[in-house]
Amino acid sequence: MGSLIDLNLCPDPPTTTLITPKIEPKLEPLDVIPPPSSNPPNPNPNQLITHPQPSNDETNVYSEFNRISEMFRTAFAQQIDTDTDNKFQDFPTVTDPDAQAIVPVPDPDETHISSSTAVASSRRKDPPRSSELVRVTNLGIEDERYFREVMRKTRMIYDSLRVLVVAEDEKRRTFEIVRSPRSRGDLKAASVMKERGLWLNRDKRIVGAIPGVNVGDVFFFRMELCVVGMHGQAQAGIDYLTSTQSSNGEPIATSVIVSGGYEDDEDAGDVIVYTGHGGQDKHSRQVVHQKLEGGNLAMERSMHYGIEVRVIRGFRYEGSASGKVYVYDGLYKIVEAWFDVGKSGFGVFKFKLVRIENQVEMGSSVLKFAENLRTKPLEVRPTGYASFDISMKKENVPVFLFNDIDSNHEPMYYDYLVTSVFPPFVYHVKGGGCNCVGGCSQDCFCAKKNGGGFAYDSNGLLVRGKPVIFECGPHCHCPPSCQNRVSQKGVRNRFEVFRSRETGWGVRSLDLIQAGSFICEYTGVVLTREQAQLFAMNGDTLVYPNRFGERWAEWGDLTQIFSDYVRPSYPSVPPLDFGMDVSRMRNLACYMSHGSCPNVLVQLVLYDHSNVAFPHLMLFAMENIPPMRELSLDYGAADEWMGKLSICN
Template identity: 80%
Template sequence: MGSLIDLNLYPDPPNTTTIATGYADTAAISIIPKVEPKLEPLDESVDVPPESNSNPILGLISQPTTALVEHSEVDESNVYSEYNRISEMFRTAFAKDMETYDEIQATDPDAQAIVPVPEENQLSTVVVPSRRKNPSRSSELVRVTNLGIEDERYFRDVVRKTRMIYDSLRVLVVMEDDKRRSFGIVSTPRARGDLKASAVMKDRGLWLNRDKRIVGEIPGVHVGDVFFFRMELCVVGMHGQVQAGIDYLTSNQSSNREPIATSVIVSGGYEDDEDAGDVIVYTGHGGQDKNNKQVVHQKLEGGNLAMERSMHYGIEVRVIRGFKYEGSPSGKVYVYDGLYKIIEAWFDVGKSGFGVYKFKLVRMENQTEMGSALLKLAENLRTKPLEVRPVGYISFDISMKKENIPVFLFNDIDNNHEPMYYDYLKTSVFPPFVYHQVGGGCMCVSGCSKDCFCAQKNGGEFAYDSNGLLVRGKPLIFECGPFCRCPPNCQNRVSQKGVRNRFEVFRSRETGWGVRSLDLIQAGSFICEYSGVVLTREQAQLFTMNGDSLIYPNRFSERWAEWGDLSQIFSDYVKPSYPCVPPLDFAMDVSRMRNLACYMSHSSSPNVLVQLVLYDHSNLAFPHLMLFAMENIPPLRELSIDYGQADELLDASCSEVQGVEAVNMLCRKICNVFNAVIQKRLPPISCHVVKL
């Protein structure tokens, strides 16, 4: 169990200021233009006038969010339990050895000026209602330390679920707005899905870390995590300012009446900023006009004073880098790059001739590699891989041009070239009888609408938005196929188009073979199909007797149900159950033919989900296994799937067959002949299978 240390802060601060100024009298400087805080230019609210509509999702876009506020019981299984958990950790962290305020000593030698609160000032456990309207941020300054493995998993899962709600809600808002416009309702500004999603989640009490102001690491957020929107940083508690570059605890909230900085966003918005990665010269805020031009001297107040005080007390700050990124839905990306110490501060003359405060930030040691550095590395690998990695590449396309984009094979650990021995299989091979059920297609020559035949098979709506993102998971998705008359760019043709990102199968010391992307993958995006040779139950029993390891689709966990789950937003939300899919009574042989998906590792907290899809036939018992991203996946981060648990029915059936001696001997003879033929063409190889 980790500990939550409270900052009531520090001993009485000295009266002297530690910043050296280059001007004799900065207090006498007159302010002519309006002094702007250090802002990010992108996130401006868009007000959408209310409009009568019975659709609850359309109402989410058009109605004021205050109309959605209700109160309900706290459910420990919900993400709100994170608040209660932190409060309880805080309450028990210093149950013993409490002293008076003037005599407090830090119990941790590495506490970095963070000390426990006196017993008389401690708060008891507070039960936070599951829904609350615009809760104000806490004035309690704390650091979370010594989290155990289970705590790490718990908080990571809380953050992942919260981000999934945000992403799926944002995608849904944009899609419904596009639908309104298709009906001719174009008099209102286009909906900002990021703003609407964050506003609704705030009204529902789903913003994280509002009950404590955390310095240092945010539990559940890892170095390298990427965010496409500033508002998402607010939702997870990484950075509480919508536009200001410095987030801080104000002086009227601080216990000793001094502001303390907790995080900064480095985006090059100030001309005097210098960024060398591990060392940053960060310009304070204030004194800029609307064109980001410095027009007046800065003052030692607000965020600037908070940065100086954090330096004085040795309190670290979180650094988030923001920069333009091609392919981002917002045009930018924000990457968490870890913790930095402010080691120096001074007042200097900027490039525009005005006085600015500068702060030197140095990255703390023993942290994982910066996410922004990995983004740049991945960009170079896409264009000039051999210059970046002269050693390690075995193949620049193991798909042999079967995929739209080459699939790299990389191994700088040993001489294992196993993936080269398999035939690459772009899509699954089904038994011929499966295609006896083809069904009819839609007749939408110019493009599909909600009234078309394929939309009706999906329950009257398409599963993807206009950008090809999965809106919410379903038991089964019907895509338009070869019997439809709609064009190739139809909104309902997504997974059948194959790989869109640049992937790399790589050798890992931890997981053996693994898969990672050289592109930044947006949550809800299609990744690839999990392909293999599909076997019936009887065929699977024969292959199992011969020792071949098979993939059983019915063992995959139903992670699709988590994507788009808005039960915490809408009280009447019902998990999708249409269309009803029979149990998947087949196996997949990947022992000699496979694709990159077969190298994805297992995880109980995966970043990839399995979604069943039909498009080239209508046999519900044999769908394609399509993989989609459950979260924003940074470049060079390993992809993982929840392979689930073993299927007892199939295992039992195999045991029964093996118990019949006559059948067993016959099967062995058949398999021996089969292997003898195969091994003349291929060397003996082992199948990469995740052991559960």
């Protein structure tokens, strides 16, 4: 079980007790969201759509970190002490040595809320963000897995909801004579999730690491940072507890985004000279002096109290949905602050941030490393490569083989199989195709086979997982660029099969993979039930597709958003009653390790035949997968038929 630790806010050995700031709740400003849709507004702003709540607390991953809340329930001391020699003598301090609060919070019975705050509260659909500062430490393995799953499912809802908003907007725009502005899916998804109470870390303001977020995690949108509680400001680079929340008027900074938006910033990785905010015009030019207020004062006060800040780097990235990426690079200490004359001749505040030691490598460094690896691998890693393309040019892009641990080069000895080999009788089941010429529409024959509409958006992202997806095939008249031909176009990212001490062989990407993106097909020689039984009798290990976890149902599951959401059941498929032999022919997917919390899902797809009993096993990303992070699948439970699974990540 994790715990909280006290934070000593005294920068120097005190001669008297330093009274820590007491924080009062304060509502945040309204989010900037796109113009409202044509749907009528909710007549009662305080009335939310109700959803059935799971009876098991472990499955209710949207409970606002209820496990930590229980840990915190009795953590705050009520004993108050004052010191006439201290400049903060009017404010309470914690004297209980067992107290776990960083910032004491007044007793609810003694808290007085102004009438203006009460009015503002009545207009909001969500509770105000907490003003209690806490730090989470000593999480056990089970706690880390729990919070990782909480974070993963929340981000999955955000990504799938955002993709759905964009897809519905595209569908709507096809029928418009005068095109309206495109909807901002990132803003709408965040706004809806906030209404439903699905934002994380609202009940406690966490200093330091956020449970469930790992160094190196990548985000494509600023609003997603707000949703998971990494950074609470949709635009400002400094997230902080405002001075009006604190009874002594001293703000505290919790995170910063380093994106090079100020000309005086200096970023050397482990050491950052961060320029305060303010004084810029709309062209990001410094035009007036900065003031020691707001976020600037919060940074100075965090330095004074020795409070670390989370650093998120934002930079442009080709192929990103937003044109940028935001990567979490870990915790930094503010060690120095000063006022200086900037390059534009105006006064700016500067803060020196130094990365805390013994953290894993920065995510931004890994992104740059992978970028160099894609273009000049031998310069970056002179040794360890066994092959620069085990696919022998069968894939659209080369598949590297890397082993710097031992001399095992086993993947080179298999025939590389781009797509699965099915028994000939499978193709006897005929199926028609669409007659679309320029491109498929939402009412074409193939769209109707999918239950109406397509499974992918215009960017090729999976909108919602289904029991099976019918893609346009060889009998269709639409061009190869049709948006309903995503998985049959082959691999588009650069992958590396590598030797691991933990999982044996594994797979990682050299590219950043966006959630919902197609990865590759899981290939092998498909055997009927009778053939599979004969192979098993001979001791051969087969892959049984019916044992893969149904993770497709999680992608696009909006039960927490829509009260009438129903898990897709059409088109339906019979139980998969076949095995796959990968003993001689296989592809890179066969080296993906098993994971109980996987980042890759299996989606059944048909395109070159219509026999629903023998679909293709297509793999899609369940989350944003940074470069060099291992890919994992849910192979299901091992048994006497399936044989030994790869070691869990």
